[in-house]
Amino acid sequence: MVPHFPPDDHTTPNIKSTAVAVDKDKNSPHAVRWAIDHLVISNPVIILIHVRHKLSTPNQSAGEAESGDSHDTKDLFVPYRAYCARKGIQLKEVVLEDNDAPKALLDHIQKNCISSIVVGASTRNALARKFKAYDIPGSLIKSAPNFCSVYVISKGKILSARTALRPLANTATPPKQLSSVGLPPTPDHTSEENGARHARTSWRNGGQERMAMERNNDVTRATTRERARSSPTNMSVENIELPNRGSRTSFSRNSVSDEHHDYAGPMMFGSIDISGQNLDFSIATHSPRESSLARQSARELEAEMKRLRLELKQTMEMYSSACKEAISAKNKARELHQWKLEEARKFEEARLAEEAALAMAELEKAKCKAAIEAAEAAQKLAEMEAQRRKEAEMKAKQEAEEKNRALSALTHNDIRYRKYTIEEIEAATEKFSGSMKIGEGGYGPVYKGRLDHTPVAIKVLRPDAAQGRKQFQQEVEVLSCIRHPNMVLLLGACSEYGCLVYEYLDNGSLEDRLFRRGNSPPIPWRKRFKIAAEIATALLFLHQAKPEPLVHRDLKPANILLDRNYVSKISDVGLARLVPPSVANSVTQYHMTSTAGTFCYIDPEYQQTGKLTTKSDIYSLGIMLLQIITAKPPMGLAHHVQRAIERERFAELLDSTVTDWPVEEALLFAKLSLKCAELRKKDRPDLATVVVPELNRLRELGRNSETHNNYGYNNNGGHIESHFGWASHIRI
The missing domain is CATH 1.10.510.10 (Transferase(Phosphotransferase) domain 1)
Incomplete structure (x- = not known):
């Protein structure tokens, strides 16, 4: 397995970590968004894991494979970096190289004590095609460690899940007891060394109060032993009874230095005040002179303890100031990193926008050219169509004039039907008497009459009929040209007043x-x-x-x-x-x-x-x-x-x-x-x-x-x- 970015050395199994397995499929973005919205709460850090397929042929070198996949891997993490930067989430990228994707993910979960793993649902065009024989979500749900929760996401929703069966155990190295053999270094060096050790421990795991108690106990023991060694009464260090302020023993230097914790809380310091304690020293002789020396030695010890407490207080203040400066520097570095990511994203967006604008300009230029050509062609067609329409209108006008002339000539000169005068029509209908009216149509009223000693039906054009004159001419033209035993017979007409004379049908x-x-x-x-x-x-x-x-x-x-x-x-x-x-x-x-x-x-x-x-x-x-x-x-x-x-x-x-x-x-x-x-x-x-x-x-x-x-x-x-x-x- 070759990590693209090595895991953080300060990650502790006690802190819940969240990882997302990503690939080029469509469900990976949904899985990342879901993990950020639902899992990354107390610890704003997310780990993106990508499994890259190993070399398929032995002749291909690792350098060639890495150069071939580096571009794809880089493009894979780019959108997630920008999204995490906007959300204020710290992103860690891990690239694993293995032919067995589920095995690689399970090994990484076990070694790094991942508490939650999120994976997108398998699709045919992505993970299932690249790892043909593996079902990664199913394998993780089936074989993940019982301290790891597995979530399978599809389109922003949980498709299946398996929660952890037990909480993640604290696997840190257990604390070591202080050795009672041998004396510690001098007080000055001890305080400085204990201060440094306390700084590292506080930075790693936030155990400030416990380390302060350990430091006071060490200083007390060291001072007591030094005084006992130089004292003529030869005080025994083993007989000194120190107060126990805490229920837990302090960690040894090796135990503290081996832990890997980030600074996770405010600094809390404590000290041991032994001025009010009853220090009972076992003295071999009880002569007045020796008692006086013992009392003097106790006063000197108390003065030394006050001096050491003052130095310890100054050291703690310096250390607290250094911690605050370190936290401020870390925050500034994080802000600078986010600003750098944001600027890189803006630069990339500006570059892409510029490329898109150039492409759009080229496209618009091509469209404009095509539109100009189409407009020219359309103008030519319009000119041709206008010319044809003009010719057609002239031809239609000529035909209409000829038709009107023909209808006019037909009305006045047609010999195919008899032409009656209005006086004859009035005489036949008794001047359009209501008693002679036998019907009413859309054309006008119909009267019964007698012309040439023959019963006839006379249809009179109504003056307000819009199409009456046209229908009159149409009916005259049709009925005067055709003869059929089942077509009504037109006997004559009065064209001036639009009167049609038909045979009367009983x-x-x-x-x-x-x-x-x-x-x-x-x-x-x-x-x-x-x-x-x-x-x-x-x-x-x-x-x-x-x-x-x-x-x-x-x-x-x-x-x-x-x-x-x-x-x-x-x-x-x-x-x-x-x-x-x-x-x-x-x-x-x-x-x-x-x-x-x-x-x-x-x-x-x-x-x-x-x-x-x-x-x-x-x-x-x-x-x-x-x-x-x-x-x-x-x-x-x-x-x-x-x-x-x-x-x-x-x-x-x-x-x-x-x-x-x-x-x-x-x-x-x-x-x-x-x-x-x-x-x-x-x-x-x-x-x-x-x-x-x-x-x-x-x-x-x-x-x-x-x-x-x-x-x-x-x-x-x-x-x-x-x-x-x-x-x-x-x-x-």
């Missing part, structure tokens, strides 16, 4: 008939399957329009009109959008700046993202198909139908006004509707290949099962007139 909207407004009769299930197939067919026609597909965006029962034979027609295409053919499917999406539609029918994905496709109409179709067979409001309808199917109670949701539902076919119809109402576009079926064929199959099933009691005929076979009371609720 049975009003699908919504009014499903909810039986005006006490209208229920629609049979065969008619409902037929209406669903017709709506899907007309919607497919819009999606396959040329040159660009049309998305309706507001498909709902209120915008499905029924004629007297319950033939359905899609109306209100003012919100329809032309989308490029490349974005008509669900793969590529057409982004809209603002969504349009009716709550509960609008596509959720289109509402959130503004991305419009033909699949957006499929969601609205699915909700409307569920209403056709249930006649219930659209709010949460898909969820209710799904739960009813899962609980096998679907028949309870069917419209109760129809008593002859084919439940199996209605269930297939409902499942197809739920697929259309999926939240994600990619999960909805294709209209042309899935939805329309299935609805046509159900329509044919209704046709085949239809009897002679067709809806719309009375018992006599005559057709019921179409002037129902519910026709007044039509909305276009």
Whole structure:
């Protein structure tokens, strides 16, 4: 074992010592902090022990190994030195070199009588990797001496511990008795020597009072023997009875000099006063002359004792002053050492801060250079983007102007529909009389009238409608270009006042008939399957329009009109959008700046993202198909139908006004509707290949099962007139 810093020679087993086994693992700092906070209290000294692995190859010299590990060992203790300096703790560093780390630690504990050892918990990346076959915490807990407490620390907390089984015994050399043979040196030399011996003893173990008593006893014996030797009465030293002030005998010089104690307390001195004692000397003769000589000798002895006591007092004062100066010097040295450590730490921090500042400056310089380059590139891109945007704006402006010119020309010169004057419209509606009003929509009021001897429905633009003019132009453009038996027919328009003239449909909207407004009769299930197939067919026609597909965006029962034979027609295409053919499917999406539609029918994905496709109409179709067979409001309808199917109670949701539902076919119809109402576009079926064929199959099933009691005929076979009371609720 090679100690990096030799242990203090003044450490005594009686003073509790604390050691911490440290390495490069993460738990060693926690162990040091815990030991300082909980163990280092009365004795502000801590010993850090590091076990360095021995040479692995015999050819490598010790010098090479020491030079290779010295830097690592130095770096290992650096943070602990600064921490102990801040805490005011004296640090001792010990480096042991051994291949068996637990054995080296146990030997050091036994030899140096360590009372407490703290070690960090083993980790795979530190002690356990360096000493692969050893579990140091476990070995210490199992094999440490019974006077040593072992603490295993992990992350600042005690992981396991084993306290000492017995206190540390005092192993100092026992005191020796003064020899009664031979005389001590002269009083002067004896006092000086005893003073020096007392100084060493007091400095080592703090036994001031005991050494003072020993010194007085030695002086008394020495003086008595000297007087007895020179006295004619030949006094015997062995017969002198000295007072015993203490219960313990004084230590011999060898016993004191062998002890190794630091100064641990204030100086306490004592002396022996024998002036009042009865010194009984055995005298061989009792003649008056001899008695006189004895009394004279006693007086001289007393005077000598007073002189020796005075010298002893002066020596003690000098020694006390020297001790105080030594303590002051030691404190100053300790303060100087701490100041030196603090200055070294500050210097190291300043050096590291300077290096970090230089590195940061280099990094900032590189970042600045990169930022300048990025700014230049961004400026170039911005210039290019500004140029492209300017060109795009100019192109869009030109296209808008061309479109406005085309719409204006279409409004004034389009021959695809008839143009009515406002006077004709007023005459047909009796100047927009309230009795002729048959409905109200978001676009404006709807009036029933007669133009060219034909019943018509006239939709008038409301003056405060924000998007009314745009919807008017959109609806004119769409309906004047397309013809389909299931699309409402535009007969004409008055562009100056925003009036649209449609064919009049007797049975009003699908919504009014499903909810039986005006006490209208229920629609049979065969008619409902037929209406669903017709709506899907007309919607497919819009999606396959040329040159660009049309998305309706507001498909709902209120915008499905029924004629007297319950033939359905899609109306209100003012919100329809032309989308490029490349974005008509669900793969590529057409982004809209603002969504349009009716709550509960609008596509959720289109509402959130503004991305419009033909699949957006499929969601609205699915909700409307569920209403056709249930006649219930659209709010949460898909969820209710799904739960009813899962609980096998679907028949309870069917419209109760129809008593002859084919439940199996209605269930297939409902499942197809739920697929259309999926939240994600990619999960909805294709209209042309899935939805329309299935609805046509159900329509044919209704046709085949239809009897002679067709809806719309009375018992006599005559057709019921179409002037129902519910026709007044039509909305276009």
